Amino acid sequence: MTSTPHPLDEALRLSSTTPGQYEGHTHPGYWNMVGPFGGVTAATLLRAILLHPDRLGDPLSLTVNYAGALAEGAFTVQAVPVRTNRSTQHWTLSILQPDAEGAPVVTTTATAVTAVRRETWSVGDTPMPPVPGPLEQPAIAPGFGSEWLGRYEMRPVTGSVPSAWDGSGDHSLTQLWMRDAPPRPLDFCALAALADLFFPRIWLRRARRVPAGTVSLTVYFHASQAQLQATGTGYLLGQARGQEFRNGFFDQAVQLWNEAGAMLATSHQIVYYKE
Amino acid sequence: MTSTPHPLDEALRLSSTTPGQYEGHTHPGYWNMVGPFGGVTAATLLRAILLHPDRLGDPLSLTVNYAGALAEGAFTVQAVPVRTNRSTQHWTLSILQPDAEGAPVVTTTATAVTAVRRETWSVGDTPMPPVPGPLEQPAIAPGFGSEWLGRYEMRPVTGSVPSAWDGSGDHSLTQLWMRDAPPRPLDFCALAALADLFFPRIWLRRARRVPAGTVSLTVYFHASQAQLQATGTGYLLGQARGQEFRNGFFDQAVQLWNEAGAMLATSHQIVYYKE
Numbered sequence A, B: 001m002t003s004t005p006h007p008l009d010e011a012l013r014l015s016s017t018t019p020g021q022y023e024g025h026t027h028p029g030y031w032n033m034v035g036p037f038g039g040v041t042a043a044t045l046l047r048a049i050l051l052h053p054d055r056l057g058d059p060l061s062l063t064v065n066y067a068g069a070l071a072e073g074a075f076t077v078q079a080v081p082v083r084t085n086r087s088t089q090h091w092t093l094s095i096l097q098p099d100a101e102g103a104p105v106v107t108t109t110a111t112a113v114t115a116v117r118r119e120t121w122s123v124g125d126t127p128m129p130p131v132p133g134p135l136e137q138p139a140i141a142p143g144f145g146s147e148w149l150g151r152y153e154m155r156p157v158t159g160s161v162p163s164a165w166d167g168s169g170d171h172s173l174t175q176l177w178m179r180d181a182p183p184r185p186l187d188f189c190a191l192a193a194l195a196d197l198f199f200p201r202i203w204l205r206r207a208r209r210v211p212a213g214t215v216s217l218t219v220y221f222h223a224s225q226a227q228l229q230a231t232g233t234g235y236l237l238g239q240a241r242g243q244e245f246r247n248g249f250f251d252q253a254v255q256l257w258n259e260a261g262a263m264l265a266t267s268h269q270i271v272y273y274k275e
Helices: A007-011 A038-051 A147-151 A188-194 A201-206 A225-231 B007-011 B038-051 B147-151 B188-194 B201-206 B225-231
Strands: A015-018 A021-025 A058-066 A074-084 A088-098 A104-115 A152-158 A174-180 A212-221 A236-246 A249-258 A263-273 B015-018 B021-025 B058-066 B074-084 B088-098 B104-115 B152-158 B174-180 B212-221 B236-246 B249-258 B263-273
Touching: A007 A038, A007 A188, A021 A038, A038 A058, A038 A074, A038 A088, A038 A104, A038 A188, A038 A212, A058 A188, A058 B058, A058 B104, A058 B212, A074 B104, A088 B088, A088 B104, A104 B058, A104 B074, A104 B088, A104 B104, A104 B212, A147 A152, A174 A188, A188 A212, A188 A263, A201 A236, A201 A249, A201 A263, A212 B058, A212 B104, A212 B212, A212 B263, A225 A249, A225 A263, A236 B263, A263 B212, A263 B236, A263 B263, B007 B038, B007 B188, B021 B038, B038 B058, B038 B074, B038 B088, B038 B104, B038 B188, B038 B212, B058 B188, B147 B152, B174 B188, B188 B212, B188 B236, B188 B263, B201 B236, B201 B249, B201 B263, B225 B249, B225 B263
Parallel strands: none
Antiparallel strands: A015 A021, A021 A074, A058 A104, A058 A212, A074 A088, A088 A104, A152 A174, A174 A236, A212 A263, A236 A249, A249 A263, B015 B021, B021 B074, B058 B104, B058 B212, B074 B088, B088 B104, B152 B174, B174 B236, B212 B263, B236 B249, B249 B263
């Protein structure tokens, strides 16, 4: 019996002949409108770090700047550990694709920190909101246009994509249960991708579907390997809210908890919108 | 009559003979425990971008990774516009200092996005909390150890530094009115520094003063030049809250409004703590 690889594992496949230099290929299953789903691009950058032979510790923070859309095809990830301390390591990354003349063009820049974590006094200071469980919410039927939406199971609690684009919006809060489809045991890369799962807050706030795209995304990882393993293929509750919509850009604040109520990651992004 | 330069302008003084390469010097007035106040380091990186002859637009986002403490003395800022689009520009930055043998060592990495912003539909979705005005709160007397605290006027509304380190803490919310001391008209660099003004959330949450230091800071700029000018030397209301304290690191979410209630910036950081 052979098992088919999960589409996320296919999308994150990187090969390397030089430490810090990785070759990958965009995956049709995670295609968005004009490039790959940004969450998979973030996960790909993290994957390069995790593959690096000199890596110290687990992901702590990741900032991804979407400088230009990745074209369908091959790309190169560069991941450089620019400074390694006793328990933290600082990374600078970029994704490159050749232009029409074959010259490398930067499509994405990033920085990251990995860290060796020790058990300390800990407390969650943002409890998971009291919401109905994942199976009490119907899953969204995939297919509002982008292929990547079919790679996730989404069960909205509140703040779904507006059913009418009538300008009636009055808030920007979405809460939804989410996981990979088909289910896949959670790891740091999948978590990074899930942090970018939310549709643009401006669509909800305005009930108007204007062009929008993430410019910069930051993920802070709070989960340990053990917490990820304990989460397994369970659902995450994701919460996203806009804070300020101003002259072409809004910011989004995100929290992700597992079903047991443990905060696995917090995330933020600044997003371009038109009109 | 000659006027003395403001200490922040002194601290942000950079000279350059090559575009993208800037020489600066740490300023004793902004000294923290083992290096400069992190907010001034963020402001210095932003200053390098603003001085660059190829810059497009105003600051939109800035992420600073504190890889190692800056030593007292000279440093070099490298600021490279790695990709320029029609209305956004993506920057990669670093700060370098020579080690004992004179070899350059990276102390700080950063990325930033600048953008040409156009007037669009806009709305604030996180109103300023109803708090008493700045002059109704007494200013903190400077001098709990670090020189840089004397460069800011801070008028706490709630969540002051605990008066007793007795382990009695039960929340991590601080709200305070703040501005440069002496007063200085607000600009993007000063705003970046103010985003890092808060004492470590872990001190408040635990009422215990454990070693702590920012690892990575992100600032999203919502303000226009006109809003900064309208704010002038007025106070900002800053709000900071921890979300998750877990195994040596916590994250902090920050909002900054001017007295008129306009959201000027939102910010986040992940912070190391011991024990």
